[in-house]
Amino acid sequence: EAQVTQNPRYLITVTGKKLTVTCSQNMNHEYMSWYRQDPGLGLRQIYYSMNVEVTDKGDVPEGYKVSRKEKRNFPLILESPSPNQTSLYFCASSPSPPSYNEQFFGPGTRLTVL
C-alpha cells in the first residue's frame, strides 16, 4: 500500500530533551516536506527536500533540523525542544514539487513540550 508513515504518533517531552520524528514514504517520491499545524494558522512549512542530500528551509525553520540521506526517509529533529514547538506535525511527499501536483500526507505527530 502506497503511504507516508510517521513515528511516533504522539509524544510528550520536556524542554531541552532532543527528539526525532521519523517520516518514511514508499512511493519513490523525490519531494518531501515537514509542516506544522496550529489553530488558525493552517499548515506552515518547516523544511523541505527536493531530493537526496538536498534540503532547504521553509517558512518556520527555527529550532528544527532535517536530513535526507535516503530517498524514502526524511526525519525531523528538534535538538532542544521548547514549549512553542508544541504542535501537530505532518510529513508530506510528492513525486515532484507541490507547486505542480498533489502532496501525500502522513498521519501526523502530536507533540507536547512541557
Place this chain on the structure above:
Amino acid sequence: GENVEQHPSTLSVQEGDSAVIKCTYSDSASNYFPWYKQELGKRPQLIIDIRSNVGEKKDQRIAVTLNKTAKHFSLHITETQPEDSAVYFCAASILTSLSKTSYDKVIFGPGTSLSVIP
C-alpha cells in the same frame, strides 16, 4: 511575503444546502491551486485542484473556480452531506528564485471548519 487568506473560518450549513469557501492569494505568478480536506483527527487529503489555465473545474458535488485577475479562487460544495464536515484548506503555489537557488512550494490558507447539520 506571500500569503493566502481564506474565509470564512467557520461555516455551518444544513444538510442539502450549498457551501462556499473563498480564498485570495498575493503572488500573481501562482499557477496551481489545490484544496485539501482534513477530517477530525485525520491527515489532509487532496479533494480537487485547478491550474491557472482553467477557470473552473468540477468533480461530482464539488467545484472550484479561479479568477486570476482578482487573485481569488473558491470551493463550492453542493448538496452537502454530514460526511462533508471537516476542515478545508486552500493553497496556492509559490515559485521563488533567489540568486542561484529556486524553489517552489504551496502556501496554505488558515482553514475553514465546515459543519453540515443533519
